[in-house]
């Protein structure tokens with residue numbers, strides 16, 4: 299990547315829940331226009347970190363700047379320029395997708411065309427469907443559309459492909475790459491290492507509230523290989539997921 303301007307800067311972030319230290323002095327930067335992945339086991343502190351950056355959760359200490367705005371002093375400015383996936387419970391079940399997008403656009407004061415938002419995530423055929431009638435993959439795509447309503451500079455996606463089938467996952471990766479290519483910075487958490495490898499420009503591994511590695515996937519893999527690491531079993535040229543995709547095709551079908 300040519301430009302390496304930090305759009306998010308996190309310094310010495312600490313979050314305590316009573317006596318429990320969930321985040322223990324995290325520092326990292328997210329560059330403009332990259333897909334940045336936070337990886338790590340359950341309970342590592344990824345969601346806590348995201349929610350603090352999103353201004354949805356208080357920190358214990360540390361400094362966070364998002365596009366020049368401080369989470370302490372200018373949280374409202376940060377809210378204007380970020381897109382956050384809402385929990386499903388936040389959607390009115392009896393409104394159709396167009397009506398839901400209109401509702402959110404009204405809340406944000408955003409002047410957008412609902413159908414265009416649905417086209418971005420390939421849900422134009424479901425414009426009149428209710429949220430509750432969507433499949434898992436369609437719900438994920440719809441929730442990504444809602445993050446784009448205020449034309450944000452940064453979107454945050456917390457495990458966006460959990461529970462999706464292989465086609466839906468790969469198609470969602472394409473969608474996220476399109477969003478990045480259109481100029482939006484993407485911060486994502488995932489447990490899927492293949493996803494991080496395919497999708498992320500850089501990844502940070504978080505373990506017990508600390509960053510234990512941060513680099514591009516290629517550099518992290520090269521470093522491991524140059525340390526003498528070898529896989530125990532010879533790697534096949536394809537895996538079972540490739541067989542699945544080959545048999546069932548790549549189109550959206552959920």
Ligand SMILES: Nc1ncnc2c1ncn2[C@@H]1O[C@H](COP(=O)(O)OP(=O)(O)OP(=O)(O)O)[C@@H](O)[C@H]1O
Nearest residue numbers: 315316318320338339340341342343344345346347
């Ligand atoms: N409101 C809370 N009160 C007390 N402890 C909390 C609270 N929220 C999170 N924790 C604890 O903080 C730690 C980090 O949780 P967090 O949800 O940030 O992890 P995570 O890396 O996102 O995990 P997962 O991959 O399971 O989503 C966990 O041990 C969790 O139990």
